[in-house]
Amino acid sequence: MKPGGCFCGTIRYEIGDGDYTTANCHCTMCRRTSGAPYVTWLVVPKDEFRYTAGEVTVLESSDRGTRYFCNRCGTPVACVTVAHPDVVDVTLGSLDAPEAFTPTFEVYTDTRLPWAHQRD
Numbered sequence: 001m002k003p004g005g006c007f008c009g010t011i012r013y014e015i016g017d018g019d020y021t022t023a024n025c026h027c028t029m030c031r032r033t034s035g036a037p038y039v040t041w042l043v044v045p046k047d048e049f050r051y052t053a054g055e056v057t058v059l060e061s062s063d064r065g066t067r068y069f070c071n072r073c074g075t076p077v078a079c080v081t082v083a084h085p086d087v088v089d090v091t092l093g094s095l096d097a098p099e100a101f102t103p104t105f106e107v108y109t110d111t112r113l114p115w116a117h118q119r120d
C-alpha cells in the first residue's frame, strides 16, 4: 500500500500498489479548487483506496463530480465523477511519495494555460 494525506496530517489515506493511470487535468474547476495551474490525478479503483484517518469535507463542484478536501488545511485529496463512480481520482501531490508516478496524458487541454506545455 502507498500512503498519502493532506498537508496538516488530519486526513490520511492509502492506495494499492497498482500502476495507476496518471493524468494532468487542465480543467478550470481543478485550477480553481487547487489554486494551481493544473492538477495531476491518479485513477485508483474504489476498492484500492481507503481513508485511514480524518474526515474529508465534500464539495459538489458540479453535477458531474464531487471533490474531497481537508477543511483544516485545504488540501484537495480526491474526486469522484458521475461518469466513473467505480474509481477514485487521487491528487498525486498528496501522496507521501508522489515521485512513484509519472503522468502519461493530459485532459481538458482546451483550457490549458498557454505556457503549460511541458510534456509536448
Ligand SMILES: [Zn+2]
Pocket (backbone or CB within 6 Å): 006, 007, 008, 009, 010, 011, 070, 071, 072, 073, 074, 075
Ligand atoms: Zn489537512
Ligand SMILES: [Zn+2]
Pocket (backbone or CB within 6 Å): 025, 026, 027, 028, 029, 030, 031, 039, 108
Ligand atoms: Zn480537472
